Amino acid sequence: MQMKYLKPILVTSALIGLSHWSGLSFAQTADQLYKRGLAATCANCHGTDGKGVVDGGMPLINNLTSEQMLAKLKAYKSGALEGTIMPQLAKGYSDEQLTTIANQLGKKQ
Amino acid sequence: MDRRHFIGQSAAAVGLLAGLSSQTKAANLQKAEILVIGGGYGGATAAKYLRLFSNNTARVTLIEPNTSFISCPMSNLVIGGSRTIAEITSPYDTLSKRHGIKIIQDSVSSMDPDKKTVTLASGKTLRYDKAIVSPGISMNFKSVEGLAQANKDGVTLQAWKAGPETVALHKQLAAMREGGTFAISIPEAPYRCPPGPYERACQVANYLQQNNPKGKVLILDANQDVVSKGALFKKVWAEQYAGMIEYRPKSNVIGVDAKTKTLKLEVEDDVKADVLNILPQMAAGEIAIKTGLANSNGRWANVNFLNFESTARKDIHVLGDAIQVAPLMPKSGHMANQHAKVAAAAIVAELNGWEINPAPVLTNTCYSFVNNREVVHVASVHQYNAAEKTFKTVPGSGGLSPAPSILEGIYAWGWAHNIWADSLG
Numbered sequence: 001m002q003m004k005y006l007k008p009i010l011v012t013s014a015l016i017g018l019s020h021w022s023g024l025s026f027a028q029t030a031d032q033l034y035k036r037g038l039a040a041t042c043a044n045c046h047g048t049d050g051k052g053v054v055d056g057g058m059p060l061i062n063n064l065t066s067e068q069m070l071a072k073l074k075a076y077k078s079g080a081l082e083g084t085i086m087p088q089l090a091k092g093y094s095d096e097q098l099t100t101i102a103n104q105l106g107k108k109q
Numbered sequence: 110m111d112r113r114h115f116i117g118q119s120a121a122a123v124g125l126l127a128g129l130s131s132q133t134k135a136a137n138l139q140k141a142e143i144l145v146i147g148g149g150y151g152g153a154t155a156a157k158y159l160r161l162f163s164n165n166t167a168r169v170t171l172i173e174p175n176t177s178f179i180s181c182p183m184s185n186l187v188i189g190g191s192r193t194i195a196e197i198t199s200p201y202d203t204l205s206k207r208h209g210i211k212i213i214q215d216s217v218s219s220m221d222p223d224k225k226t227v228t229l230a231s232g233k234t235l236r237y238d239k240a241i242v243s244p245g246i247s248m249n250f251k252s253v254e255g256l257a258q259a260n261k262d263g264v265t266l267q268a269w270k271a272g273p274e275t276v277a278l279h280k281q282l283a284a285m286r287e288g289g290t291f292a293i294s295i296p297e298a299p300y301r302c303p304p305g306p307y308e309r310a311c312q313v314a315n316y317l318q319q320n321n322p323k324g325k326v327l328i329l330d331a332n333q334d335v336v337s338k339g340a341l342f343k344k345v346w347a348e349q350y351a352g353m354i355e356y357r358p359k360s361n362v363i364g365v366d367a368k369t370k371t372l373k374l375e376v377e378d379d380v381k382a383d384v385l386n387i388l389p390q391m392a393a394g395e396i397a398i399k400t401g402l403a404n405s406n407g408r409w410a411n412v413n414f415l416n417f418e419s420t421a422r423k424d425i426h427v428l429g430d431a432i433q434v435a436p437l438m439p440k441s442g443h444m445a446n447q448h449a450k451v452a453a454a455a456i457v458a459e460l461n462g463w464e465i466n467p468a469p470v471l472t473n474t475c476y477s478f479v480n481n482r483e484v485v486h487v488a489s490v491h492q493y494n495a496a497e498k499t500f501k502t503v504p505g506s507g508g509l510s511p512a513p514s515i516l517e518g519i520y521a522w523g524w525a526h527n528i529w530a531d532s533l534g
Contacts, residue, residue, distance in 0.1 A: 030463035033162060037454040040158065041472050043531045044446050045524050048161075053530050058523025084510065084517055085488045089472055092490020092506030097470065 038097060039104035045085075050105035066106025073098040138460035139166050141238040144227055146217050146396060148173030148201060150442035151243030151429030154449035154532040160208045162457040169209075172229065174216040175272075177201060178533055181302065182442045182476075183525050184271035188279045189312030190320075191481035197271065197525075199533045207534070220400040222422040239456055242402065242410075242419075243428040243445065244394020245270070246301045252390035253294075254364035254373070264367040265385040269301060281384045282316060288323035289383035292372065294362040296390045297331040299409075301430045301440045304337035304487070306330075306388060308477040311342070314350040315480045326354045327382060329372065331361035337439070338477060338487055338509060345479040345513060362387060393431035400425070405433035414493060414500055415465050416455030417448055426452045435500040438491060439473055446532055447471040469493050471500055476521035483513035484521045 039050070042061075046052050050062045061069065075081035076090035077098065090098065145156045148171055156171045178199045186192040204210040215229040220240070227235045248267055250257035259265040266281065268274040282291060291313050295306045310326050317324035335342055335356070346354040357377075364373030365387060372380045372387070392398060392408040402410040402419045410427040411420040414435060419425045429445030438444060451469040458465050471491040476484045489507035491500035510517060 028164060030458060030461070030466075033454055033458055033461075033463070034466040034468075036162060037450055037466055038470055040450040040454075041447060041470050043450075044443050044472075044528045045474060047527050048531045048534070053523070053526040056523045056526040057519045058527050084514075084520060085474055085486055088488045088506060088508040089474075089490055090506075092472070092492070092503040093470070 035100050035104055039101050042101060042105065046105075061105060062107060064106055066102045069106045070099055070102035073102060137462070138163055138457065139168070141168065141460050142236055143167055143169050143239045143241070143456065144235060144237040145169060145171045145241045145243065146220075146227065147243040147245060147394065147429075148175070148178060148212075149243060149245050149429060149445065150528070150532055151245075151445035151449050152241065153178065153201070153204065154446045155241045155243060155426075155428060155453050156204060156210045157208055157532065158450050158453035159456060160210060162454050163460075165209060167457065167460075168211075170211040170213060170235070171201075171204060172213045172215055172217055172227070172235075173201065174214065174230075175201075176214065178529075179271040179275070180442070180525065180529065181269070181271045181305075182528075183522075184268070184275045185305065185309045185312045186478060186481070187271075187275050188268060188282065188309060189316045189478075189481065190279055190283070191312075191315070194271075194276050199529045201533065203534050217396050220396065220425075222400060222425060225424065237424075239424050239426070239460075241426045241428060241449075241452060241456075242394075242397055242400070242431070243449070244396050244431050246391040246430050246440075247393065247395045247398065249390040249392055252296065253362055253387055255367060256365050256387055256389055259365050259367035259385075259387075262367060264370075265365055265387050267388055268386065269305075269388055269391075278384075278386060282313060283320070285321060285324060285383050287321055288325075289321070290325045290327055290381075291317070291384040291386065292327040292329060292380060292382035293386040294329040294360075294372065294388055295331060295336075296388055297361070298336050299434065299440060300388065300391045302475075303439050303441075304342075304475060304477045307335055307338065307342045308479070309386070310354055310356075311345060311350070311477070311479045312481075314346075314353050317353060318350070324353070326350070327380065328354065328356045329360040329362055329374070329380065330356065330358050332358060334358050337475075338485055341485045341509060341513070342477075342479070345485075349480060391430075393427075397427060397431045402427055403431075409433035414498065415451075415467070415469065416459070417452040418455075426456065428452055435491065437489060437502045438471070438500060439475065439489075441473055441475050443475060443528065444471065444473050446528060447473070449532075467493075467495065474524065476517065476524060478518065478521065479513045482515050482518045484517035485510040485513050486517055486521075 076086045180197040266274045268278040361375040404421045417426045428448040430440040455465045494501045
């Protein structure tokens, strides 16, 4: 019985080794991919992964923490914060979507 | 071995099987040959995001005939003379150097969706598991009598695909006689970039104000009214370009006499002008039509909006201006970039054996320069509607600028630099 299950365990170890060797990342789940996709809707204006062109003229967002970003997005959505395009775009996302975006793009502490 | 151990080990075995399954799917992702046809805002972004979303494991080849990317957005500023073509040009090689995308500089002459092959102009044939077709638009020069030859001869230019014609049209404007007329014709919508022709009229007028103040701009619009940002453009024409821009709606150009520089209209009398910028009717890029993807009136490609897969052919995804759009979805570079990200994520999910994201989101932002500094915008957010299988704009969201502003002019250039970096950098 013990021997019977030894083999798959070895295979598992081998596969984990293979995944490291081939550079494959199994950390990503479908949910994480969807979240990355949602955050990518911001990238046209604010740069890939929120890393905008420095001195490019567009406000940079990569200096904000997730909490600061969410507060700003919600303020744009409610109308508390004025702006050009962002108040109009923020109103198109649900609160849950704005939270996801802020968590994805906010500066990691 | 007691029962608890057995269950634990069985669970481990089941987990292992699940693990093996995901390994196999991941291997599918690694093994699949993904061809991206066209390196515009749609194709370049799709190629890059296929790599990003797959954590650099997808095999991606981009086929693009041009050596560098020239942006259609901002190209009106080159015609107006406030920017150069070099400022709106980006290299392709960052996609290979930074992201490991194979780039083939060639054009696609045909596709065989049954055999899943693509034949290049050079004669080489490539196999694909997934193809992304992002060919932009084709110009239907036949929609205006005499236009094909006039354009070939360089007498009338479209400059709607940014490149050599953009520079040539600026030269025609600069060489126009004093007090001459620059006529721009607009086909019936849909066409690429709804506000583009009206922005162009502003840029030409801005140039004339500084260099040829008695010159005129005549807009001959086949549509009932200004298609995009209408009130904003009309106010600018009245206030900033009074007496210089003439706007004629319901004026459909159906013929051109290149020798006499005369335009024939469907209803009204002929019009003579010094520079003729004629935009014919447009359709999906030729390869989409040739491959049978343009199944909406033979003109645009219908797609499944969850993954942008063609409804005509499996495993071919169509992006950007070539598609039959959802309601209020513009044919814009920004939107093509957004299509690309939804398609790339869906392809990565599918090859991983995951469900495709059931709720994708798209945004659009479009800036128009009304002179060389001030800008107006239109913006929108499009959420996928599962019941109607299309994208719908969110009530209360999106909108226009209240008035032209220099601040938005700064943002517009910032947008350009960031979207170029997001698509190609």
